[in-house]
């Protein structure tokens with residue numbers, strides 16, 4: 001777990017599971033694997049053959065979010081994939097219990113295995129918790145089918161992380177999607193992001209009322225290319241959760257954040273996405 005309390009608009013990562021294995025081209029330069037091998041958290045490369053050893057459930061970390069009283073955006077398993085086949089259903093159920101017990105936080109779950117995540121959500125997230133967002137990563141057009149699986153998951157908000165974006169996504173269907181994040185790859189082996197791929201996604205998201213967030217161009221470092229697209233930043237947030245909460249008459253994290261930021265959520269979310277820099281799925 002990471003709690004950068006030095007940042008005024010704090011937010012966090014929570015890793016009750018660590019370790020993963022690679023499933024598609026977006027995993028090639030997995031930052032979570034790089035960190036894990038560098039610091040000795042994993043002994044073996046994140047190859048499927050090593051998954052039994054690399055994927056670890058950490059019951060002792062389950063209650064970490066409950067210790068934070070202030071509302072936070074929490075990225076769940078930034079160093080793993082909650083829907084990895086090595087993760088036990090019962091353990092995911094315990095994660096959901098913690099999220100249910102911490103309505104002050106908003107939990108963001110991102111996977112490259114949305115078919116299993118949807119199964120898990122039907123079991124543990126139906127009816128949907130208003131403070132849990134479910135997302136999937138899509139790096140090229142072949143993997144837009146992940147979004148079809150995500151759409152079947154009961155969720156207050158569904159999002160797509162097109163990062164690292166490795167090609168255009170002409171097949172991407174944004175129906176029932178609330179938020180689209182686009183970003184280029186960073187690191188010494190970064191693969192380039194064509195501006196027209198990002199523009200096309202921005203224009204389609206905007207036309208369909210999907211919140212659009214342009215995270216970064218990428219490069220040798222995350223900030224190397226900046227994060228402006230056509231002369232401005234794009235920091236939109238999904239409004240689905242606010243809508244759900246309004247229907248339920250509750251007041252949650254985003255409402256609080258919106259009030260604190262005068263109705264804009266850019267600063268808080270930019271901080272949150274900084275944390276996604278090392279995000280695996």
Ligand code: SF4
Nearest residue numbers: 020021027030280281
């Ligand atoms: S954490 Fe994500 S990027 Fe890394 S190997 Fe797993 S699915 Fe791929």
